[in-house]
Amino acid sequence: MHKFRTRLTLIFMVLIGSSVLIAGLFMAQMLKESHIEALKTYMQRELRVILVTLDWNKGGTEAEQIRYYTDQANRLRNSADARITYIRADGKVLGDSDHDPADMENHATRKEVMEARENGTVGSDSRYSSTIGRNMLYVVVPVKDDGGQIQGYVRLAMSLQEVDASIKKVWFVLLLGLLAVFVIAVLVSYRVAYSITKPIELITKVAHQITNLNYKARVHGRKKDEIGQLGYAINRMADSLQLQMNRILEDESRLKSVLENMTSGVMMIDRDGKIVLLNPAAEDILGFSSQELLGKKFDEAKQQFDFTQLIQECIDVREHIRDEMIFYYPSERILEINLSPMSLNEEEWAGILIVLHDITAVRRLERMRSEFVANVSHELKTPIAAVKGFAETLLAGALNDKETARSFLQIIFDESERLNRLIGDILELSKIESKRIPLQFSPIHLQTFIGNCLHVMNAEAIKKSIDLEMQADETIYIEADEDRLRQILINLLSNGINYTPEGGKVKVKVDSLPGGEDGAENERVRLTISDTGIGIPKKDLPRIFERFYRVDKARSRSSGGTGLGLSIVKHLVELHKGTIRVESEVGMGSKFIIELPIIH
Incomplete structure (x- = not known):
């Protein structure tokens, strides 16, 4: 975030600096052009004054003309404070205030002379003069006769040193201003960047905390701008995530509590055949801890062969299977095994859920109930058979023998008493076992x-x-x-x-x-x-x-x-x-x- 803030500050500085620099360049150029235009206007007035005093029809030889125009140029130089050059219509220099005309080349091809010849009024140019060794502004006006024919040219040249000096001053002031603007731009840019990036930095920290499952983290701020709206959206998202996570944790806690407190064993195998869930009851039933089984494939988990085959069968047919099986480790027990295939949707296979019920006690109770019924039947059958047998004997004629009849009746009485005690004890035991006493x-x-x-x-x-x-x-x-x-x-x-x-x-x-x-x-x-x-x-x-x-x-x-x-x-x-x-x-x-x- 600090790098982003620095980049944003630099962007602001570059934008402000570029704007100020472009404006300075434009101002300097405008000032230079304005200076030169003013100087041109001044030089044109000077040339018109010179034209009024000039006698261009001076006769004599070329040498005499050169001497004459040179003297004129030297005389006017001090009053005009500029270099004056007289040029004949064919470009021959007849006089110059700063240089010997004999050593000067033909000026017919000079830009300012050509421009004056073409438009018939004035011509100008600014360039570096190799003769004088500085930047010069040249302004030329043609000398015409009464018929409008150009007889020659008068050129006035002034140094641009003052203009350059003025431009340098402008650049110096501009650079100082630019430096000041840069300093202000740095402060303003940093402040603006800080005001933009600080809330984003806070929002980013909150987002990282939410990513690290700290759903209580919130963005604090009351701004109504877009960043404030982003913070408000982050807070709402965190509220929603916290609510959903609380529900998920509550459901997970309930599910964990149910699994840990179930008396039935629960075992889950994923699509790759690996054991991914084992509750405490399943650990007790199978005789292995979850650390020993979780992550292993079911056929590598040291389970008895029948159980492994049953799991493989459920994977193959992908249908619910219920079976009873005797397990011999860690102790001999009878288990009811329910295998249910799981699917994420109608097509995607997810694995198998296995529920193990220890029905040893149930089967033992069933056996005891069966034995109890058999024993009760046997115990009841003995006294009833005795009573029936002796009663039949009495009915067959033994009643006539009083001694035998009395003995048989005593046996019938004893057996009925025994039968009564047996029924009483059975009823008593039934009430006691059902806790109805x-x-x-x-x-x-x-x-x-x-x-x-x-x-x-x-x-x-x-x-x-x-x-x-x-x-x-x-x-x-x-x-x-x-x-x-x-x-x-x-x-x-x-x-x-x-x-x-x-x-x-x-x-x-x-x-x-x-x-x-x-x-x-x-x-x-x-x-x-x-x-x-x-x-x-x-x-x-x-x-x-x-x-x-x-x-x-x-x-x-x-x-x-x-x-x-x-x-x-x-x-x-x-x-x-x-x-x-x-x-x-x-x-x-x-x-x-x-x-x-x-x-x-």
């Missing part, structure tokens, strides 16, 4: 509460000579739903009694666990229900809380168990925001460890 939390004194539960189970324990023990600090309280907590404890105590041989022991121990950095809000209570029973094989421990899962199926059915008790216990513990786990060794007994928060 509202919990009523209240303070519970654990020592008293556990004592009551042990009292309830005491009769059943006495039948097998099993000792029930409790170890609990009397200061421990917990906030929980009393009925559901009782259901948890009774279920676990019942299992402990059922799977412990006669003479064994079932114990309930309560420990208070300290809180973390957050204080009492993280304080928890641990309930440990241990027995000296048959124990659980290690292979069965991971599935012990599944519905209808039995370690010893024959013994479970003989004890009247439904196979849903531990599943109900696990769900009730989780509703209390607690955890449950089991530790067991075959022949050494089992421990069910529950941890619950003291306050909800």
Whole structure:
């Protein structure tokens, strides 16, 4: 911008200087011409005076005439203050005030003489005189007889030295004026250039800032001229760009937030087959970070072969493809893959958008639902078959034998009770899993509460000579739903009694666990229900809380168990925001460890 300002200043200076110089040249030329015209007029008057006093009919020899006219020229020279020359009609110089006529060449071809001869009045010329050695102005008038015939010429020559001196003075003044004008022109030009370029410079800076994404930059100025209108247009453009960029950033932020918080993986492949987008969920699903995959071609990204082939198929057919696939890295999962081709318009191919859904849990739930239906059907079928079989036997005539009839009716009653418990547990589990059971939390004194539960189970324990023990600090309280907590404890105590041989022991121990950095809000209570029973094989421990899962199926059915008790216990513990786990060794007994928060 400084270079532009300098160039603009120089242009103004050249224009002003050229104008002044041309005007000076014109003035000098006009002054010179005016000076010469005035001098010509003066010399013509002098020549007319000389003509009046001249006797051109002087007789005698040529030498005498030369001497006579030379004397006349010398005499008039002082009064005219000019060089006087007498020229005969044929161009012969008869007399000259400044030079010997004998040494002078014929003047018939001199410009001023020729001009006087042609127009018959006056002739003039200005040139450098080699005889005198200076610029001279020559004016000639013809001498005519009574018949109008030219007899000769009288020439008056005056030096142009004064004219040249005057012109030099004019040039000196002109140069001084030009210098002054240049100085003023520099100041004025710089000021004008500055007033023009400064706003442009500011507008250019603002434009550069806008180019560098600083959309808050504005042109400040109140001028109403074209530059002011340009600044106003730049400001409006910046306002529009800022508004659009804010919208774009908001949309980008929303899109980024959506992509980062999606549970489904999103992957985008461009027209060249390169991976250009990968959200965090896709990183987790595929087991690779975005730094490892972005910019690589999909067939070079270390993905399993089936997935790569599916992408290639979508590129080839350019149609939507949906498929399910088992991925083995970083862990075994079932994925639903949706591949959708993208186009910028109807013809231009843009790439592929891939959406990955982890449906492992869904398929597991479907399998569990199917197994649950199968297990429910199987569990219901057994008591119903028993009831139906013994009822048919009674109807066939067994009613006549009272002892047999009574035995069969007892079996029918027991099986119907078992069927009732099974249906009750199924309904209970269904309500718990759907979270349709509202919990009523209240303070519970654990020592008293556990004592009551042990009292309830005491009769059943006495039948097998099993000792029930409790170890609990009397200061421990917990906030929980009393009925559901009782259901948890009774279920676990019942299992402990059922799977412990006669003479064994079932114990309930309560420990208070300290809180973390957050204080009492993280304080928890641990309930440990241990027995000296048959124990659980290690292979069965991971599935012990599944519905209808039995370690010893024959013994479970003989004890009247439904196979849903531990599943109900696990769900009730989780509703209390607690955890449950089991530790067991075959022949050494089992421990069910529950941890619950003291306050909800």
